[in-house]
Amino acid sequence: MADSCSPSREIEIKLDIDPSDALELEALPCFSGEEERQRQITVYFDTPKEKLRRGGWVLRVRQVDGRFTQTVKCSGSPIPIERDEWEEEISGLRPEAKAIARTPLGDVLKGRQIRQLTALCRCDVERVSRTVANGKGSFELTYDQGLVEAREACEPIHEIELEMKAGNLEALFASARRIVRQVPAKIGVLAKSERGFRLADGRINAPVKATPVVLRARMSVAEGFATVAAACLKHFRMNEPLLIAERDAEALHQMRVSIRRLRSAFWLFRPAIRDAKVEAFEDQLRRFTREMGAARNIDVILASLPLDDPARGNLEDNRKRLYSRLIRKLDSRSFRLFMFELFAWVQTGKWRSSKKAMGPLMPFAIKRLDRLWTRINRKAEGLGRLSDVERHKLRISTKKMRYAVEFLAEPFRNLADERARFVNAAEGVQDRLGELNDLATRQELLFGHAHETDRKFRSRHLRAAKRHFGKLRDIGAFWGRYEA
Structure with a gap:
């Protein structure tokens, strides 16, 4: 690699806003x-x-006022608040090999690959920017509108x-908080590049499944929890618009999965994240899970009923009512603030300075897996009773275990076969116990009437x-063979 240019550190928070609400921004003091x-x-x-993309890199060229800037960015976080970036002015709207060579991409891309670089997407936006100062620092405030x-x-x-531009992350969140309190803005989880890549992949207006969480063995406990939580919040936010716009049943299912995974992360990391706020967050997540679960239960029952079943009418009316309630909640000021405060707490909460949070991830996680496995193993012995x-x-305990092991896939890469077999067995348990729970719920929703076929299925x-x-028990606690 040629002499490299030094990276700068980009620290930013994104907020999404509906264009119909954009006029409200002009009334805010920070926009004046x-x-x-x-x-x-x-x-x-x-x-x-x-x-x-697979390596977590972004390569872009931006044209502003006839000048062209090539930028390389890299981040391992699902919601990249802090990223290293390398910028250099170039001569046109296509990457230049010499400029690439002065960044870490010079060691990633071969000459042939640089020549094969292809434009995947294009953004055309009008940016309105201001420099704003508060008591603890200064930041650039921008509003972008346009197309990808x-x-x-x-x-x-x-x-x-x-x-x-100056200050700390807490001050930046404080400024973002003032905006969220006054206008209907929500945490933004997609960079412009990600929006474009989704379009290029044809994945727009479709439910989004959880993507693998990449934890590194040398992470601290705090870094591990923040990475997992950010991935769960991103999974939630990427499905939210589809639920609101189309009342899509699969989007609701994916949102529910995202919150389940987040609650599993709260369990896994609980000894390290205890502070004055954690119980309130857990309580609200628990209640919201129940609200989504009520709607999801009806979706599952409706999918199993014939179109001419007389019970469908009442269930469909209840579905409309529950979905309307969920959508009102998602669009409410209180829920937007809750999600913002949760994200801010994950990134800057006081819990991060505790001794356990600053400790190494893997010894901590393995102790937590041992504790949950003991509980599962004991209960499984009397499953029929x-x-x-x-x-x-x-x-639920088995699901927590499965999610926790999935979160730790990268540190367990040397135990990949055992981990995969464990996850498959846990998923099998989860699915079968889920079917039993669906039968119990079906009986309750259909006024206690159990069919003979239900008893056979049970x-x-x-x-x-x-x-x-x-x-699952034959595989056992495979993580006991983990070596750093």
């Missing part, structure tokens, strides 16, 4: 200062095999960015759950 307007045309590039385009598809962009409620609690699912538990 002297402004600068510019049109930005930005093109994002990757290799044909998407080597940069890829493969003849496009999507509007309306987002607020707060980029720190458990009540519906007890089996449901066992299912016996079948119970036997299958026992088989999967047998596989």
Whole structure:
């Protein structure tokens, strides 16, 4: 690699806002200062095999007022608040090999790959920016509106960015908080590049599944929790618009999964994240899970009923009512603030300075897995004698275990085969106990009427759950063989 240029550290918070609410921004004191307007045309590039995206890199060229700037960014966080970036002025709207060589991408891309770089998406936005100072620092406040385009598809962009120039992250969140309290803005979880890549992949207006969490063995406990929590919040926010716009059942399911995963992270990291706020966050997440669960239960029952079943009418009316309540909640000021405060707490909460939070991730996580495994193993011995409620609690514990092991996939890469078999067995247990729970819920929603086929299915699912538990216990606590 040629002599490299030094990176700068970008620290920013994104907020999404509906264009119909954008006029409210002008009434805010922070938007009343002297402004600068510019049109930005930005093109994002990757290799044909998407080597940069898979490696967590972003390569873009931006045109402003006839000048071209090539930027390389890298971040391991699902919601990149802090990123290293390398910028250099170049001669046109295409990456230049010499400028790439002066960044870490010079060691990532070969000469042939640089020549094969292809434009994947393009953003054309009008940016209005101001420099704003508060008592603890200063930041650049921008409002971007325009389009991101890829493969003849496009999507509007309306987002607020707060980029720190001086001060600390707590001060930046304090400024963002004042905006969220006064206008209907929500935490933004997608960079412009990610929006464009989704368009290029044809994944717009479709439910989004959870993506793998990448934890590094040398992380601290605080870094581990923040990474997992950010991934869960991103999963939630990426499905939220589809639920609101189309009442999509799969989007609701994915949002519920995201909160379940987040609550599992709260359990896994609980000894390190205890502070004055954690119980309130857990309580609100628990209540919101129940609200989503009520709607999800009806979706599951409706999917199993014939179209001419007389019970459908009442269930469909209840579905409309529950979905309307959920959508009102998602759009409410109180819920927007809750999600913002949760994200701010994850990133800057006092819990991060505790001794356990600053300790190494893997010894901590392994102790937590041991504790949960003991509980699961003890309950599984008497599976056939458990009540519906007890089996449901066992299912939740198994789900926590599965999610925790999935979170730790990268540190457990040397135990990948055992981890995969453990996760598959845990998923089998979860699915079969879930079927039993669905049968119990179906009976409750259908006024206590159990069909003969339900009783047969119950016996079948119970036997299958026992088989999967047998596989799970045969594999056992494989993490005991972890070596740093």
